Amino acid sequence: MVSMTGLLWRSCRKGNHMWSTSGPRGVRRTAAALLAISALALAGCAGQGGTNAGGSDRKLTVWIMEGTNPDARPFFDELSTAFRTQTGATLDVQFVPWASAHDKFVTSIAGGTTPDVAEVGTTWTGEFGAAGALVDLAPRVQQAGLSDGLVKGLTEAGTVGTALYGMPWYAGVRSIVYRTDVFTEAGVTPPTTWDELVTAGQKIKAARPDLIPFPIAGDNEYGVYPFVWGAGGQIATQNGGAWTSALDSPQARQGIEFYADLALKHGLSTPAAATWKETDLRDAFTKGQAAMIISGSWTPKSILESAPELQGKVGAFPIPGPSGGLAGSFLGGSHLSIFEGSKNQDLAWQLVQLMSTGDFAAKWGAESSFFPGTTALLQQAAQSSDPLVAPFAKQMVEAGRSVPVTPLYGQVQGKKTIPAMMSAILNGTPVDQATSTAATEMNKIFAGGA
Amino acid sequence: MRASSLGKGLGVAGLLLFTLFPVYLMVVTAFNGRANAGSRSLWPEDWTFRNFTFVVGEGGFGRYLTNSLLVALGTVLAGALLALLAAVAVARFRFRFRTSVLVMILIIQMVPVEALVIPLFIQARSLGVLDSLLGLVVVYLAFSLPFAIWTLRGFVAAVPVELEEAAYLDGASWGRMFWSVLLPLVAPGLVATSVFSFITAWNEFVFALTFMADQDNYTVAVGLRRFFGQYGTDWGALMAASTLITIPVMVFFVIAQKRLTDGLVAGAVKG
Amino acid sequence: MTGVVTTLRERTRPGRGAATAGPRPGRPRRSASRTARPWLLLAPALIVMGGLLLYPLLRVVLISLQDFGLRQLVSGRTSWVGFDNYAELLGDADLWRTVLPNTVVFAVVAVALTVVVGTLVALLLARLRPLTRGIVTTAIMVAWAVPAVTGTYVWIFLFTPGDGLAVQALDALGLTDAATANPFASRISFYGVATLNVVHHGFPFVALTVLAGLLTVPQEVTEAAIVDGAGAWRRFWSVTFPMLRPVFAVVTVLSTIWDFKVFTQIYLMPGGDGVNRGVLNLGTWSYVESFAQNRYGLGAAIAVLLTVLLLIITVGYLRLLFKEDEL
Structure with a gap:
């Protein structure tokens, strides 16, 4: 491969040379080279395509979502070494950004270019499994005696009928991350009701006009759910196996309206946030531009890592309910799944086991600040007194919720129904109209005709 | 006549600004060591190659450049022959x-x-x-x-x-x-x-x-998207990678320019 | 792109008839191998184009008549649904309210701007001294050479809400409030940025083509017009433009085709990949339906609609060429 590349490089230089050569002879000579090389170039490319498409027998391609664990590279170096010692096989770990991951999975499933093993977001597992792309892990899990030790919410999300399409790997939940120093300055304490949230935001706005008190990102569906649930609404309801969107219910609308009004009426956000993703929220917080953001249990650590000057100034509190209590927050996470297209499913299962149980699972949880997918490890983590862990643990244990458990919901997410709704509202569409549009769209997908 | 040459001068200046400014901004940001920290200046305080070394090394861009080069070369050679x-x-x-x-x-x-x-x-x-x-x-x-x-x-x-x-x-x-x-x-x-x-x-x-x-x-065109990563956009890396992508095309254009414009214009002027 | 110029040059050049010199047999007809030779020479190119352009074109029409999802793709079974996809497409209010206006209005505005800017630049270039012209031409080449992908990122960078340089500059001019403006949120400003991007990338072709045409206008004609006392504006409309009418027609049609199907520049902008439904155009919509939703049938129907629109424009283009060129 190296020599082939070298050859092509040289031929490229020769090709360039052609431009400066004048006169028929030089041109002819280059033309001869050109013809010969074209064959080589194609052969070179073909060869390369071949090695990647087929994959050698003892190599697994693994897709991991990017950014979950700031120390992911050393972690996977270590994992690769351990796996090679155990099985003699090598790993090709590739990091996929969350934002484009769903589209990439869908396209690769359609194209038959899936990896062997991948981290799959819990809301997608059912969808890909139902499409026939994932291996049913239930028999293997049972055989390995792991059935009872897995976190229930995560196995539920990965189950379609009797098939388990994803091995629980880790779980997380979103709460509100805030700047303790700003709170002190503005004289507020973590809010425990929605009214207090508004008041806190307004006080921060008055005390620190240079900061965005609480940015509302348009392209962040997990920021919307807590307010739908908090107001007593539902995303969708199930009736005899059929799902119906409930986004246009009065409760859901009330919650969404409150959430949007934080930006539109109370001015706690910035219009720029209408196109923000969850990552932009974190970006704004890291740059010291935001006072509170809805953010995952896994983020404080990476925030502090990229902005050491915030050390000691970051805290977290659970998302409150309208008048006390906690608002539900999406209990999300990831499964490890094996693709049907994999030629090495047994080997892949060995890797999944290695990653989701024992030392590597604990290490991943510790490094990524996620909660592990096995009950034993989760209970350990929930006892934590760390102020950047405890609020999240509380939210997860007391108010962890799931989105509708149906493969069709993955399609709803793929269609970006909620972000589209939210960005429309933030851009001025009335809540009633936007929620109706979103509910219609969701129902269309639920109806199967999509 | 005076006014017209002034007008021409202004036209040229405006044109150069419009055509070159985006390219200038791309290159300057690529060399800006603080582009990630939100620096948006026309002249970086902190000149550095770090963005480039990151992009080619950790960013894996060297691989993408090789791939693009192979693909482009194959297309050019096979295309020239068949056409x-x-x-x-x-x-x-x-x-x-x-x-x-x-x-x-x-x-x-x-x-x-x-x-x-x-x-x-x-x-x-x-x-x-x-x-x-x-x-x-x-x-x-x-x-x-x-x-x-x-x-x-x-x-x-x-x-x-x-x-x-x-x-x-x-x-x-x-x-x-x-x-x-x-x-x-x-x-x-x-x-x-x-x-x-x-x-x-x-x-x-x-x-x-x-x-x-x-x-x-x-x-390269797809690889670029990677720098729209999980932690917000890494503008320094993105622009460094963009610069790397743009350079070959530009060199190609400038080297071929004489031939190209000759080809375009020759008949008209000399014919 | 050069090809158009070449053909034009051949056509507009009086006398020497390289272009009008149709193919002439080099030597007396000899054998069957002589008849077969052109086909042998053509075969590789025809096979590649047939297999990768014509056949897929037929295929996309067939797919648009099917319910084509992941299941069909994997199993290879086909399920014909007639014109259901088209019915859904044409019955979708978003098509008429959002997607089609986005596509058409954007194309019209971008093409008009591209052609006007390109022509003005060409007129300017024609008046410059060779050295200056060389420098400016190089600058234009540089703008042309910037790949669409990287160019798009630079424009996004410029217009990033809050701290983008262009947003800051507009703020300084009092035209907008940097703290609250988000150029990517509203349809108009989103496509405004896209238009800047596309015009910046597209005007060099127009400028250089029109320049090549301008240089074919005989000096005497212009001089005669000057003697007649015609001003620059009159001179352009009564002398230059009529002589270069085919050049303008071609650059306009080609720009229209390019701007109609613009994809990359839209898809890469914030919200352009389907999140912001208000900014979808035919190209991005077709892609999102297909590759994010696995609804290849509907995606194909959208693609067919796009192709038909372009075909109508192409017919205009062909008419234009056939009138002048005997091939």
Whole structure:
């Protein structure tokens, strides 16, 4: 491969040379080279395509979502070494950004270019499994005696009928991350009701006009759910196996309206946030531009890592309910799944086991600040007194919720129904109209005709 | 006259600003060590190569550059060969359906390739060339061919037939004539079409995005998206990578410029 | 792109008839191999174009008549649904309210701007001294050479809400409030940025083509017009423009085709990949339906609609060429 590349490089230089050569002879000579090389170039490319498409027998391609664990590279170096010692096989770990991951999975499933093993977001597992792309892990899990030790919410999300399409790997939940120093300055304490949230935001706005008190990102569906649930609404309801969107219910609308009004009426956000993703929220917080953001249990650590000057100034509190209590927050996470297209499913299962149980699972949880997918490890983590862990643990244990458990919901997410709704509202569409549009769209997908 | 030359000066200045400013900003940001920290200056306080070393090293961009280079090179060479042969056929021979072939080439030049992503994806899937550089080469070859044939046809037709006849009179075979008379004379046309094919292949985004699953097979246009990462956009890296992508195309343009503009303008000025 | 110029040059050049010199048999007709030779020469190119352009074109029409999802793709079974996809497409209010206006209005505005800017630049270039012209031409080449992908990122960078340089500059001019403006949120400003991007990338082709045409206008004609006392504006409309009418027609049609199907520049902008439904155009919509939703049938129907629109424009283009060129 190296020599082939070298050859092509040289031929490229020769090709360039052609431009400066004048006169028929030089041109002819280059033309001869050109013809010969074209064959080589194609052969070179073909060869390369071949090695990647087929994959050698003892190599697994693994897709991991990017950014979950700031120390992911050393972690996977270590994992690769351990796996090679155990099985003699090598790993090709590739990091996929969350934002484009769903589209990439869908396209690769359609194209038959899936990896062997991948981290799959819990809301997608059912969808890909139902499409026939994932291996049913239930028999293997049972055989390995792991059935009872897995976190229930995560196995539920990965189950379609009797098939388990994803091995629980880790779980997380979103709460509100805030700047303790700003709170002190503005004289507020973590809010425990929605009214207090508004008041806190307004006080921060008055005390620190240079900061965005609480940015509302348009392209962040997990920021919307807590307010739908908090107001007593539902995303969708199930009736005899059929799902119906409930986004246009009065409760859901009330919650969404409150959430949007934080930006539109109370001015706690910035219009720029209408196109923000969850990552932009974190970006704004890291740059010291935001006072509170809805953010995952896994983020404080990476925030502090990229902005050491915030050390000691970051805290977290659970998302409150309208008048006390906690608002539900999406209990999300990831499964490890094996693709049907994999030629090495047994080997892949060995890797999944290695990653989701024992030392590597604990290490991943510790490094990524996620909660592990096995009950034993989760209970350990929930006892934590760390102020950047405890609020999240509380939210997860007391108010962890799931989105509708149906493969069709993955399609709803793929269609970006909620972000589209939210960005429309933030851009001025009335809540009633936007929620109706979103509910219609969701129902269309639920109806199967999509 | 004074006013008009002032107007011209202003026009030139405005034009240079509009054409070059985005490029300038790209390069300056690429060298800005604080671009990530939100620095948006026209002149970086902190000149550095760090963005470039990050992009090529940890960012894996070296791999993407190699891939793109292979794909572009394959497209250029195969395209030049196929287009030249076809151009000779339509410019030098009179045969049945010749006009139909020409019209067809014209029409398919207008086909929006974006509309073909779906069928080509399915075709590539069944041929097993998804996720391979070869698949992209073949697709780009097809895209650049109609234009290349159409262009080269003009160049071939412009070569006086008398030259060919002289070669035949000297006892040359058709192949020999092609090699020693025609090829050297249409070389400027080949340059023009090669530049076009190179750019088609190097810049293409939709198919590279759709066909490639394994990131080891990414081309530069798709690889760039990686810097829209999980922690907000890494503008320094993004611009450094963009600069790396843009340079070859620019060098290509500038080197070929004389040939290109000669080709464009020669007949007009000297003819 | 050069090809158009070449053909034009051939056509507009009086006298020497390289272009009008149709193919002449080099030597007396000899054998069957002589008849087969052009086809042998054409074969590789025809096979590639047939297999990768014509056949898929047919295929996309067939797919648009099917319910084509992941299941069909994997199993290879087809399920014909007639014109259901088209019915759904044409019955979708978003098509008429959002997607089609986005596509058409954007194309019209971008093409008009591209052609006007390109022509003005060409007129300017024609008046410059060779050295200056060389420098400016190089600058234009640089703008042309910037790949669509990287160019798009630079424009996004410029217009990033809050701290983008262009947003800051507009703020300084009092035209907008940097703290609250988000150029990517509203349809108009989103496509405004896209238009800047596309014009910046597209005007060099127009400028250089028109320049090549301008240089073919005989000096005497212009001089005669000057003697007649015609001003620059009159001179352009009564002398230059009529002589270059085919050049303008071609650059306009080609720009229209390019701007109609613009994909990359839209898809990469914030919200352009389907999140912001208000900014979808035919190209991005077709892609999102297909590759994010696995609804290849509907995606194909959208692609067919796009192709048909372009075909109508192409017919205009062909008419234009056939009138002047005997091929």
